[in-house]
Amino acid sequence: MNERALVVACRGDREYFPENTIPAFESAISKGADGIELDVHYTTDKELIVHHFFNLGHTDNGKGVVCEQTLAELKSLDSGSWFGKQYYGVKKPTLSEVLEHCQGRIRFEIDMKDSSLEFLQRVIGEVDKFDLVNDVELTTAHYPILIQARKINPQIQTGTFFYEPPEWMPVRIAQKHIIDWADLLKINVVHLNIVLMDPDFIDKLHRRGFIVYGSNLDTEEQIQKGLELGVDSFSTAKIELAIRLRNEYMARVS
DSSP: OOSSOEEEEETTTTTTSOTTSHHHHHHHHHTTOSEEEEEEEEOTTSOEEEOSSSBSSSSSSOOSBGGGSOHHHHHTSOOSTTTOGGGTTOOOOBHHHHHHHHTTTSEEEEEEOOOOHHHHHHHHHHHHHTTOGGGEEEEOSOHHHHHHHHHHOTTSEEEEEEOOOOTTSOHHHHHHHHHHHHHHHTOSEEEEOGGGOOHHHHHHHHHTTOEEEEOOOOSHHHHHHHHHHTOSEEEESOHHHHHHHHHHHHHHHO
C-alpha cells in the first residue's frame, strides 16, 4: 500500500538508549524513523504509564507487577541505569508525556497491555486530546478491546499480532486463520511474524484492504525479505540499518 515501507522504532531507539523512554523516542525521531512503538499499562490510580513488561525489574530497579503500582511509585523508579550509568535517573513517561513531546514529528503505535474498557477509553481520550487520530495505530493482544476501539472511534487505526504458528500447524492453515480473525476483528493492520510472510499471502491481504506490517525485523536478511515481499511498515530495533536498507531498496526499484 505504501510505496515506501515505514520504519517503526520498537520501544524507541532501544539499541542506544533505555527503551520506552523519552530519550529513546527522541533519538528515533532524530534518526528519521517514521514511527515509534510504545507499550502502555494502567496503574492502580488509573494513569497510563509507558513500560513493556508486565513485571518490574527488567528495565528498572523496581519489584512487583506494573498494574499494582501507583503512578508515583512507578515514577520514583530509576529506568535508565540498567542500560548504562549515564542514564541514571531516567524516568518512565506517561502516554500523555510521550504524545505531547513527540506530536507532529512521528507516528505512534500504541501497544495496549490492559484489557479493560475503561483503559481503552483513557487511551483514546489521550489520542483525541492531542488530535492524533490520523497519526496513531492501536495494537493489542486483547481482541475484545480492538472491536470496542472501532466502536468508540471508527477513524482510529487498529491492528494485532500474529506469531509463528506451532510446529504441527502448516503455515497455509495459519494464514487462513489470520484472514478470518482480521475480518472478524475489523482491524486495519495485520502484524506478521516473518515465518508467515510469502508473496501470495501478502498480496491476498493487500487485495482485501489490509495494511501489512512486519514484526521485529532486526537483521539485514529479515529487513530485505520484508521489503522485497512488499510490507507496508515494519518494526525494528535497528533503526539506522532499516532506513539504509529501505532507501537502497527504493532506489533500486524506482
